[in-house]
Amino acid sequence: MEVPARKALRIARAYFWSILFWMSLAFLAAGEDKVRIWERGLHTSYWTALLVDGAFLLTAALLTPPVFAIVHRYPISKPIRFGRVAGYVLGSTLYIVACVSLGWILLPPWNIPAQRFEPRSLHGLVTGFYSFAVMIWNYIIVLAAAHAYEYFKRARDQELELQQALATSELQALKSQLHPHFLFNTLQGISALIDTEKERAKVMVLKVSSLLRAVLQYGTSDLISLDEELKLIEDYLALHKMRLENRLELSWDIHPDTRQLLVPQLIMQPLVENAILHGVACCRSGGWIQIVSRRIENILQIQIRNSIGGRGRAGTGLGLENTKARLKHLYADEAAFSFELGGDSVAIASLTLPAFVSHEERGAQLSNAHAHQGD
Numbered sequence: 549m550e551v552p553a554r555k556a557l558r559i560a561r562a563y564f565w566s567i568l569f570w571m572s573l574a575f576l577a578a579g580e581d582k583v584r585i586w587e588r589g590l591h592t593s594y595w596t597a598l599l600v601d602g603a604f605l606l607t608a609a610l611l612t613p614p615v616f617a618i619v620h621r622y623p624i625s626k627p628i629r630f631g632r633v634a635g636y637v638l639g640s641t642l643y644i645v646a647c648v649s650l651g652w653i654l655l656p657p658w659n660i661p662a663q664r665f666e667p668r669s670l671h672g673l674v675t676g677f678y679s680f681a682v683m684i685w686n687y688i689i690v691l692a693a694a695h696a697y698e699y700f701k702r703a704r705d706q707e708l709e710l711q712q713a714l715a716t717s718e719l720q721a722l723k724s725q726l727h728p729h730f731l732f733n734t735l736q737g738i739s740a741l742i743d744t745e746k747e748r749a750k751v752m753v754l755k756v757s758s759l760l761r762a763v764l765q766y767g768t769s770d771l772i773s774l775d776e777e778l779k780l781i782e783d784y785l786a787l788h789k790m791r792l793e794n795r796l797e798l799s800w801d802i803h804p805d806t807r808q809l810l811v812p813q814l815i816m817q818p819l820v821e822n823a824i825l826h827g828v829a830c831c832r833s834g835g836w837i838q839i840v841s842r843r844i845e846n847i848l849q850i851q852i853r854n855s856i857g858g859r860g861r862a863g864t865g866l867g868l869e870n871t872k873a874r875l876k877h878l879y880a881d882e883a884a885f886s887f888e889l890g891g892d893s894v895a896i897a898s899l900t901l902p903a904f905v906s907h908e909e910r911g912a913q914l915s916n917a918h919a920h921q922g923d
Contacts (some may be wrong), residue, residue, distance in 0.1 A: 795834025
């Protein structure tokens, strides 16, 4: 249901544009009438002509928004309904009556030959109907404009719906790429242990199944809390910790205010995988990975930092390209991803996301606010 203040603002905006359009025509109409009256030997001032024409066109300006509202609710669209067409034809009579009545209220009848305003009377009200042809023409213009506007709105809404459906399908395609990619690279790590350390490989397979179960638990959810994302990353790193043992050092610097902020599901996994393949596993002495999160006003910043050593195993680049594409589809230009090589042989992958709060956190914040108010 529309908020009353917003509805009032929308109506005020509609009347503003309607009055602006019709009053701009009043200046042209007054100039035309001034020339026509001068050719007949009469000497009406331009300002008087502007007053008369302005009052006449103001009635059209006042009736335009209601006509647009009626067309919005009862448009003539395919299949064409005879009842609606007949209704709009009969509506021309009501439009003329409303125009004449409003004009009679706004300004007394103008007597062109006598060049003066006449007192309001029943006869003056009836003479207002003499200009019915012009009023019908105005009605047709307004009706056509309203239907053209509704057609444009429907076309624009359909285009937006198609774009949204396309973006959703592309996003699902990206996620469907991510899960097999993640599974393939994890199984490759397990295969290295099967011949040499079967028991550890068996444990890793069980952990992979548990991790995949947790991933599938979120179903088609695009966004999960950072806390849930970190649990998935912890389980994923635990697999590599079993394989790399002391060669992998982990550190976490997660600010508490960021844990309930929303992030795309598995958005960090390709970055962590990239850090392991190109920064830790390729180095005989191993290396370290640090995960950092900070909230700066309405921005969530996540960094995956890792040491660099040796030459990393060549990859397909799918993970990082997938990350960029997912951010583009989910946040448009409000999110960013960057990768840079810092000093002291450190690689830094950075995610900058809007700080969206999960429903649970928002509910907790509201409860705390009510509790403080109660105190």
